[in-house]
Amino acid sequence: MPRFKSTSEILSISKDKDHIRNAGIIAHVDHGKTTLSDSLLAHSGLLSPSMAGQALALDYLEEEQKRQMTIKAANISLYHEREGGNFLINLIDTPGHVDFSGRVTRSLRAIDGAVVVVDAVEEVMVQTETVTRQALEERVRPVLYVNKIDRLIKEIKLTPDKIQAKLGRIIQDFNRLIEMYAEPEFKGQWMISPMGGTMAFGSAKDRWGLTLPIAQQKGIRFSDIVDAYQNNKIEELAKEAPLHTGILDMITDHMPAPHIAQRYRVPKVWKGDLNSELGKSMLECNDDGPIIMSIINVNVDPQAGVVATGRLFSGTVREGEPIYLVNGKVNSRIQQVCIYMGPYREVVGSLSAGNIPALLGIPQARAGETITSVDYAAPFEAVKYVTEPVITMAIEPKFSRDLPKLVSTLRKLSIEDPNLVTKINEETGEYLISGMGQLHLEIAKTWIDKTGLDTTTSNPIVMYRESIRRSAGPFESRSPNRHNRLLLAAEPLGTEVVEMIRKGEIHDGMDKRNLAKILRDLGWDTDEARGIWTIDERSNIFTDVTKGVQSLEQIKGSITIGFVDTMSGGPLAGEPVRGVKIKLIDATVHEDPVHYGPGQIIPATRQGIFAAMLSADPVLMEPLLKIDVKLPIEQVGTITSVIAQKRGKVLSIDQKEYLTYVTGEIPASQTLDLSESIRGATGGRAFWGTEFSRWENVPVSLQIQIIQEIRKRKGMSPEPPKPQDLLK
Secondary structure (H helix, E strand, C coil): CCCCCCCCHHHHHHHHHHEEEEEEEEEEECCCCHHHHHHHHHHHCCCCCCCCCCCCCCCCCCCHHHCCCCCCCCCEEEEEECCCCCEEEEEEEEECCCHHHHHHHHHHHHEEEEEEEECCCCCCCCCCCHHHHHHHHHCEEEEEEECCCCHHHHHCCCHHHHHHHHHHHHHHHHHHHHHHHCCHHHHHHHCCCCCCCCCCEEECCCEEEEEEHHHHHCCHHHHHHHHHHHCHHHHHHHHEEEEHHHHHHHHHHCCCCCHHHHHHHHHHCCCCCCCCCCHHHHHCCCCCCCEEEEEEEEEEECEEEEEEEEEEEEHHHHHCCCCEEECCCCEEHHHHEEEHHHHEECCCEEECCCCCCCEEEECCCCCCCEEEECCCCCCCCCCCCCCEEEEEEEEECCHHHHHHHHHHHHHHHHHHHCCCEEEEEECCCCCEECCCCHHHHHHHHHHHHHHHCCCCCCCCCCCCCCECCEEEEEEEEECCCCEEEEEEEECCCCHHHHHHCCCCCCCCCHHHHHHHHHHHCCCHHHHHHHHHEEECCCCCEEEECCCCCCHHHHHHHHHHHHHHHHHHHCCCCCEEEEEEEEEEEECCHHHHHCCCCCCEEEHHHHHHHHHHHHCEEEEEEEEEEEEEEEHHHHHHHHHHHHHHCCEEEEEEEEECCCEEEEEEEEEHHHHHHHHHHHHHHCCCCCCCEEEEEEECCCHHHHHHHHHHHHHCCCCCCCCCCCHHHHCC
């Protein structure tokens, strides 16, 4: 393993909070994040300057290099020398493609500021908005870097005045995002100001960049930049205005030090007692306080095992230190403390609060875990993903002897990427992988193939959800032995509550009194609000409104298991259920425990819920994607036609100078060949992107056909059951 020359310098600053910055690079796909990172690495002596802009050093996976895109978030510690003191910058380069947005979301928990990269030609795109919104929700301060200025000069041939006007529009659009998504106390402070130095522009490929204050100091005008390209003086421009100076100075001048950021970030990401010893230590970023660390990323190293990387909010992690995993409820011990230098880990022995350590020796660690040294600590708030797995495929080994290896590989993938969901279909024996999109699954399949496994896969399949449109019940269901009776009703949960569950504002582990108060404020009946037994991860709630039922506590666990299991596959097509409230109205429990075991209560729960849902105007829901297209005005009719052909609808058309912006929605099931359709129709002249938007009811004219197709694929009978068939 190579030794980087700056490791010792980095460690010398790692305790000086005023000179630490935790920063990320975020952007729409292909806007130049990793090329920018190359220049910063070259400045720090970790990459040859001649390779900067070409090496894609933080895209260290073979698949990333081949596809020219970032798939996994990579972090590295940089040493930045400047007047007034040297700085340690813990930098994370994140993916831009929407299929890997979960990695962006987790990375934001570890950083305090983000450089948002925007392509000067494509401007603010759909994923730019998504990652900026994510950053602001985590109270991460954004600064702006407008990349690819060279394209404005060489391809579009804009004059200096036109370049300035374009930059002004990009800043205006970006500030509109801050106005929309930032919390009130941060809007004014975080607005992008060219004169204030919170915006830079340049060309990462050509390794030059400027903020307006630096440009004024050096006397560089836009006409000088145009002249440099017209007269082949780009290398001189890069020497006069090196990209790393503009970006790293912007980071150190305008992003907060960890002990400053934690004062306002900790109350947002941690709901424990801020007046406790642990809470105060986190707010102060205290090296000598209890350890508490949020794990944002987990890699499985073939030799070292699980490597857990995250933000240390309090305390100092050391080799041999005993720690406790709050979510996993297990004790463990740190074997090694490292920092990441791209693909390499440097063993450092210990690291203090405000830094981003990589820990070895904690095999149970998972992304989202909270690690602490105290007996009890509230976990960090769950990371709120902007999208969810909507595409799935079946995978199986060609040779049965490889099944254990496939299981092991899938387990490793799901550890490293929590957004990649793997499960076994009990009925067919298939292994199913669900991801954010086709590319997500394609990359997963590539990594499986690299292990030497010979596998077969099905075509990608869109995942649906089941829900209901009205209330129904109660319905009486009996256990198989007929000795126990449950009276169950179903009703829609409501959009507001579903959204609060999705955002983590209400969840299964929260204080019951607080939960009841929130629901009463939303108009819930007091008994229903108080009686909640469980909230599942798919945004469904089970509540008990019974009065004086004997032995109910003895069967509560079985009913809860039955509810969660039933919500994983509804009555229409066995697809996950979303947005349903199930109420237990009454119950009769046999006095002999022999007669009310799980084998009796779980089937009764399932049958009762199915009967209630099938009587409540059940509906199949499909995922809709937001599509954002930028193209020449003469192509507008073409793209609106493509969207219409895909069962989509156009939401807005906005003309900005020489490009037209078309925004719409399109069902995910219609996007499996969307790339080919758009390229073919527009001759490759459109910039476009998609992201998950919402769940919407399948059109009535298509619902029966889609249900039958899904049931056939799963080996089920063609028609869903009738309520009366379930209650015999």
